Amino acid sequence: MSVPAPPALSIAGVGHAFGDRPALVDVSLELAAGSFTALLGQNGAGKSTLFALITRLYDNVSGEIRVFGHDVRRAPSAALRQMGVVFQSRTLDADLSALQNLTYHGALHGYRSGAAKARAMDLLRMVGLAHKAHDKVRALSGGQARRVEIARALLHGPRLLLLDEATVGLDMEARESIIALVRDLVAREGLCILWATHLIDEIAPTDRIVVLHRGRVLFGGGHNDLLARTGAATIRDAFTALIRAADAASAGGKRQQEGRQEETRQEEERHG
Template sequence: MKQMDMPTDDLPTPERRNEPAEVAALSIKGVSHSYGSRVALDDISFAVAPGTFTALLGLNGAGKSTLFSLITRLFGVQRGSIRIFGHDIGRAPGEALRVLGVVFQPRTLDLDLSVMQNLLYHAALHGIGRREARVRADEVLAQIGLSDRNASKVRDLSGGQMRRLEIARALLHRPRLLLLDEPTVGLDVKARADMLGHVRRLVSEQGIGVLFATHLFDEIAEGDDLVVLHQGRVLAQGRLPHILAQSGARDLHAAFMRLTGTAADASAP
């Protein structure tokens, strides 16, 4: 059976503690992507440091989903490079994907299967055997408060529960970088707050790096790293105060409008 390609540069040791701080959880350099003549991403560069929360802010159509598709290798990288903990997604996809957890924007659970069956399937896709998978599934279900629902069909869960389950599933193989593509869309206010709190705890308590795509300004906190994506280009990046200072605006909403030159009416939750 074919072994996965080794990345050409030095591998960081997988133990979090021993890792040199300079290896980014996610490093995107000079990435461009077009569909035929339509340019979806134009020379994007930014990085997500390990154990930090980075918000990718952009309106619908800014290129967020294209970027996610590139990071998860659904599309090939046309220009530039994407590295996850130093592993190039094109050259060492296996090593890159095994430390990556993803929650896609569309729901990707099997509605007719039970909560546990969904988790076991995902674990199998990562080569995690049945016994180990059950132990881990119990752990992640306890974390999201769904332990008593493990035999329920996913169809019977609420929207918020499904989203929490998707996050739990993405964590089963213990990734060190978690991508979430507008995970709060379609959730009510409480479910949104719960999910956001859960994701932030993953960052602070488990040291997981998070890239959180959103078009909702109120999901961004003071200490977050922020990348503003608009029409396929990065308009600004840095901490919120930095971006406010850069654009000379009082709040993020105004800053966004000034940066993009649009009425950001799509930003209302």
């Protein structure tokens, strides 16, 4: 009997807090290999924190994160080797050339300079920037820099690619070309993509959608499932309905809690 392949990314009951402020609460989701999942959430929903935990910039307080079966906390090296990351903020060294940035990344994954350069040139060619290989990153446009970051994230041959708000700050043309490039990686290369965004128009009907709000997963499923669950006609309306319902529930819960506290206070006053 063959053992089923582990999911590309498995997150189970993950929680995290910064001091007293909860950032993620009981987050669970699973991504199959070769799939495209849009992680949809407003600014401050916890998307970047989730990315920081997946990439083990720091450890989650509770729960478990596995990348192709490797526990990120117990076997970080094996897990990190399977994933490429494009963070929300620009992380290229502006004083180095595109090629030097990629070569440096190669070194961080154990590639010798010659091998890293050869691979870097192949990938820069793939993202259409071979002619900019020796240009300093400072001289590249926002869209070009993003392409270099994607090439860099692919350099060590990952099977899972995480992109956090990869199109922020780009014009429409650059945005579309980045999205097309990433979707192409799924179709042709079978990469698993987790695409964090707050821009609903970046979601395609075939995508799996995970809605994150105030650190909680409100929904995880297909495009049509989301529409069916909320009764909305568009993903935008469905997203808005989910958020409003969650906020209303949260406000109601808060009022109930405050009411209980007030009752307790009055009870204590009566007794003494």
